[in-house]
Amino acid sequence: MTFHVGLIGSGNISETHARAARAISGVEIAAVYGTNFEKVRRFCRDHGGTPFEDFSAFLTHRPMDLVIIGSPSGLHAAQGIAAAKQGLHVLTEKPIDISTRRADELIEAAGRARVKLGVIFQDRMKPHIRQLKDWIDRGVLGKPLLADARVKWYRPPEYYRNSRWRGTLRLDGGGALINQGIHTIDLLLWLLGDVSRVEAQTATELHAIEAEDTATAILKFASGALGLFHSTTAAYPGYPRRVEISGTEGTVILEHDQIIAADLRKAPDERAGIAPRDENPSASSAVVSDVRGHQAVIEDFLSAIQKNTVPACDGQEGRRSLALVEAIYRAARSPQRTAGV
Numbered sequence: 025m026t027f028h029v030g031l032i033g034s035g036n037i038s039e040t041h042a043r044a045a046r047a048i049s050g051v052e053i054a055a056v057y058g059t060n061f062e063k064v065r066r067f068c069r070d071h072g073g074t075p076f077e078d079f080s081a082f083l084t085h086r087p088m089d090l091v092i093i094g095s096p097s098g099l100h101a102a103q104g105i106a107a108a109k110q111g112l113h114v115l116t117e118k119p120i121d122i123s124t125r126r127a128d129e130l131i132e133a134a135g136r137a138r139v140k141l142g143v144i145f146q147d148r149m150k151p152h153i154r155q156l157k158d159w160i161d162r163g164v165l166g167k168p169l170l171a172d173a174r175v176k177w178y179r180p181p182e183y184y185r186n187s188r189w190r191g192t193l194r195l196d197g198g199g200a201l202i203n204q205g206i207h208t209i210d211l212l213l214w215l216l217g218d219v220s221r222v223e224a225q226t227a228t229e230l231h232a233i234e235a236e237d238t239a240t241a242i243l244k245f246a247s248g249a250l251g252l253f254h255s256t257t258a259a260y261p262g263y264p265r266r267v268e269i270s271g272t273e274g275t276v277i278l279e280h281d282q283i284i285a286a287d288l289r290k291a292p293d294e295r296a297g298i299a300p301r302d303e304n305p306s307a308s309s310a311v312v313s314d315v316r317g318h319q320a321v322i323e324d325f326l327s328a329i330q331k332n333t334v335p336a337c338d339g340q341e342g343r344r345s346l347a348l349v350e351a352i353y354r355a356a357r358s359p360q361r362t363a364g365v
């Protein structure tokens with residue numbers, strides 16, 4: 025069977041989507057839609073597919089089985105809903121959109137149209153992170169007590185200056201938290217379960233943007249565990265994301281997407297130490313040149329379509345990080361700096 029993919033967007037991440045999709049046998053780029061038609065045409069020359077500048081015409085192009093959305097974040101739900109109404113499965117980039125209200129509309133539309141909806145959080149597919157999830161689920165860390173997650177990244181001024189949507193409230197929905205930090209928010213929720221309360225502060229001190237370039241939060245997990253979270257795009261020159269999780273049986277430290285320490289009372293049999301390192305320099309760049317994470321997400325999504333199962337990160341799963349991000353923003357705006365999730 026051949027899967028025919030339609031790409032929405034032809035910018036930075038759509039390049040990753042095209043390369044990841046083309047690395048999978050039985051997948052063809054059928055069509056590409058974007059607002060800059062010259063760029064879309066060039067994109068199709070490189071990766072195949074029919075270029076479109078008219079969104080309605082793109083949506084009725086056939087054969088086409090699914091769309092992968094790589095447009096600005098605030099467009100994901102509206103474009104996903106339009107695609108679902110045409111019977112197309114929808115795999116969207118993170119965040120699912122910039123408000124849970126719109127996320128819910130997309131989830132509902134996909135359900136009504138009986139199409140699959142997936143959200144790209146490729147870190148969930150990384151071997152070491154899956155190893156850590158397995159350890160936590162099997163109780164190897166004991167009862168989780170404390171998570172310390174730091175996303176001290178850097179983006180140069182041009183990253184915002186040359187973009188019509190990054191760092192804007194209308195299309196990015198915020199800054200360093202909803203765009204960069206959300207990957208790690210998603211991981212914390214996936215690894216440790218729901219958060220029930222947050223205390224937070226945000227600031228815009230380095231970049232000339234209307235949203236925050238720095239966010240900090242104290243998290244209270246429903247399990248009773250506590251968490252400390254920072255996310256910034258202002259920490260020159262940018263450092264690998266670091267997550268330290270301590271439980272009653274020991275501590276595991278993740279740097280970027282590698283387990284760099286597993287100090288456990290009882291060493292588990294298996295260690296993911298042999299897994300190849302992801303080569304993306306996320307600490308200092310938005311480019312995802314190592315496409316293996318995205319490839320694994322697309323493979324999982326295609327398998328969900330084929331076997332009629334639930335994708336690894338479906339709409340409800342993808343909504344969780346956005347709900348927590350919204351609560352962090354709410355807390356940061358409130359006089360007491362605190363909010364329920």
Ligand SMILES: NC(=O)c1ccc[n+]([C@@H]2O[C@H](COP(=O)([O-])OP(=O)(O)OC[C@H]3O[C@@H](n4cnc5c(N)ncnc54)[C@H](O)[C@@H]3O)[C@@H](O)[C@H]2O)c1
Binds near residue numbers: 035099
């Ligand atoms: N998973 C990841 O690691 C990762 C990495 C980078 C970006 N992203 C996500 O991908 C999305 C795009 O980010 P990017 O870095 O590729 O941005 P980008 O600015 O490089 O690309 C966005 C593209 O969307 C196009 N566009 C603008 N309006 C549009 C519309 N109405 N319809 C279709 N296309 C439109 C722009 O012309 C541009 O080509 C964001 O939601 C971002 O959060 C995810």
